[in-house]
Amino acid sequence: MASAAAAGDGQFKLSQTSVLKINKGDITQWFIDGSSDAIVNPANQRMLGGGGADGAIHRAAGPELREACFKVPEVQPGVRCPTGEAKITPGFKLPASHVIHTVGPIYDSDKDPKGSLRNAYKNCLTVAKENNIKYIAFPAISCGVFGYPYGEAATVALSTIKEFANDITEVHFVLFSDDIYDVWVKKAKELLQV
Template sequence: MSTGEGVRLTLARGDITRQKADVLVNAANSSLLGGGGVDGAIHRAGGPEILAACRALRASHYGKGLPTGRAVATTAGRLDATWVVHTVGPVWSATDDRSDLLASCYRESLSVAAELGARTVAFPAVSAGIYGWPVRDAARIAVRTVRAEATAPVEEVRFVLFDDQAYEAFAAEAG
């Protein structure tokens, strides 16, 4: 699967913490200090270096936490990556359209990855877990945003999906 500017779009089923990539994207909570789901898994697998880097960010630029839709990089610690890009996805709402915030997570993460010189970027399904975003809609927003925004030096964007339902939704959207 290809996207604009020659960027390859690939899918993998499994645990994002076991992926090898220049950047692993963390579906973080705004505190940047770990939590459940992907966030907790990244912090556990990456070790104390990630938490220390996140604490430093909180002590300097992000005293009130990372705003929804934004992204920031830290070391990857013990993960098989160079960096972790943390992004805060929106909580899904049946009454308030937050699609732009979800798209911003992918856009901002790709921008940070490009600034770092990353060639490979692995994303989870941001907001499609504990934040309740319907997986088919999350897939639509993710794939369309990545296709529109991914540019050099990024060569591959990989969606790492934890279960069959998410994998099938992203595969259908990526076509």
């Protein structure tokens, strides 16, 4: 799907220098330039691959991604990336140059799911800026097996990105399913003046 973005419906201005694009597609195929771009992996705390988008990203990147993740020091036994934090690795066989791994909250068991989800997006953007990433693509963090309701998740995601994306040229959402895509576009129209 390269850098082609859905014109019209899915494009919004975040600031004078930053644009949001909401696309439907496969995040493992997304890239802009292969040097200053990153996809976000909705990882688990071990960072060694899993199901859904996490597993797909690990398969597409090849075994080098798991090796790089394994080298990230554990902050406690079995935890390389606590919920709401973000870590960066190369993209290896992915078209995008980097992967930013973040762990979203499990909606029903997190004490403050909104705060944890906000931190996941904010910390991904912080890590992107620290590594001169100009283009970043997010999935719908925590909306799969972690059970975050789509509308609430979209509101947290979009408001956090609007607040923290100043140094990022383009923020993309690459969403796999029609129902999540539709919710994200609807919320963006409500929250972001076109």
